[in-house]
Amino acid sequence: MSDERDVVIDRWPGGTAAAESGPAGLLAAYHLRTQAEKGEAVPDVDGLPDRYRAEVEDPGTAFAGDVVLVASSGDAAVGCLVVTAAAEGRCEVKRLWTDPAYRGRGVASALVGAALAHAGTAGVRTVRLSVWSWRTGAIALYERLGFRVVASWDVREQLVCMERAV
Template identity: 30%
Template sequence: MLAIRPANSADAQHLARIGLAAWEAAVGAWGEDADRLRDNAEAAYYDFCTRFWPDILVAEWNGDLAGWGSCEKADDFITDLWVDPAFQGRGLGTGLLEVIEGQIKQRGYPAARLETHARNAGAIRLYKRLGYRVKAYLVTYSDVLDEDVDKVEMIKDFDLGATSEDLDEDGLYGI
């Protein structure tokens, strides 16, 4: 059973491990050499989770920490959504996203924004199914990974009432 709650400082190290495991699974799926980037990624997850745990929501499955998400600047930009690979496919990412979107709406924003790696087909498919559309393709330098990263920016307009079929019209990432 899914439960979502605010993180606490005692969760930080476990959340960092979840983020790293989900990242490794995602980059491995598109053929990236995770070992080459692992040390930097591991340090980044640990740093983020220990410094910004007050901005993190935790997903638990039957009492086990299983995922987390964050909108770290309390604006309309979702910075993180990670689900432990062992718990994927159970609706945890969807549940976290819905709660984060609710917070964004409460802050008065008309839309939610996020970015994901341009080759992360699983994430793009999930976000499109939940009403997001691809807004832009961009290449940004990642200080954490010390390299350029191909990303897609995605947006979900809360007031449009669009269905997932409507959103396939963007012609990009028709997955």
Template identity: 50%
Template sequence: MKAPLHVEPWNPADAADRAAVAAMVLRYHQQTESEKGSSAIELPDRYRAEAEDPVATFAGSTVLLAKELDAPLGMLVLTPTAPGWCEVKRLWVETEARGRGAAKHVLMEAAHRAAADGSGLRLSVWEWRTTAIALYERLGFSRVPSWDSRAGLVCLERPADG
């Protein structure tokens, strides 16, 4: 029997958490670049910098880790943006952990934390990530006009009371 999943904020002072976040951010960007038809090895500097120094990159944000026992299985970055909104960034679940609820767990914890501050959640996702879009819609996110000029992005929001 598998241990239950739980979600907790990462501890950037903890070397294991820091290494896990750095590795997951790197895999997130490598997969995204590969899906876009770009080199997964030669990431743009801004993406490589996130993996090299997640503490500095995510300062001012909350990084949530989905864990089983003490092993990180997934992550999400929650960043305050416009008044009344927090944005979900870098949602990633390790390949071997997919289908076990880690994405749902970190999203629901993000929604809880945002709502506690009176904020809703917003996110953007590439249109080809249909499984992710379906999950977001099941969790109360609705498509909204894009706030991002990049072609192929779907923008979604979940109000604080959603």
């Protein structure tokens, strides 16, 4: 079975064939799960709100100017993360998703580590993110990686905002 030593992180597009198959399926899983967790489950991508459906259908356009990282193990894309373009010395990490079959193997940590490394080379001083309060495992991961809870910049209820210096 694979573990974190078998995981390769590539910038998308580019890199391995698995990374080229890309973030679309991973983003679909992320958004469908999030909608269900919000109590607004939809049967498929067609039922997603327009902005989320657009990310799944055309991530290249949706994330133009951002960096999309894809984790792959062998020929399978197993995780993704988006790093927004730097602005005013900071960037945001979003859409972190690991295929449930690969959780607990360091995929998410590797993706966040790659995002932090990218941010450092891009001259970013602060990386921030927001995460739903019910995603306690993700919050614990972010805290282990040095993020701390900060005052919210987003008005959505149950959203936890976090940041860390690079």
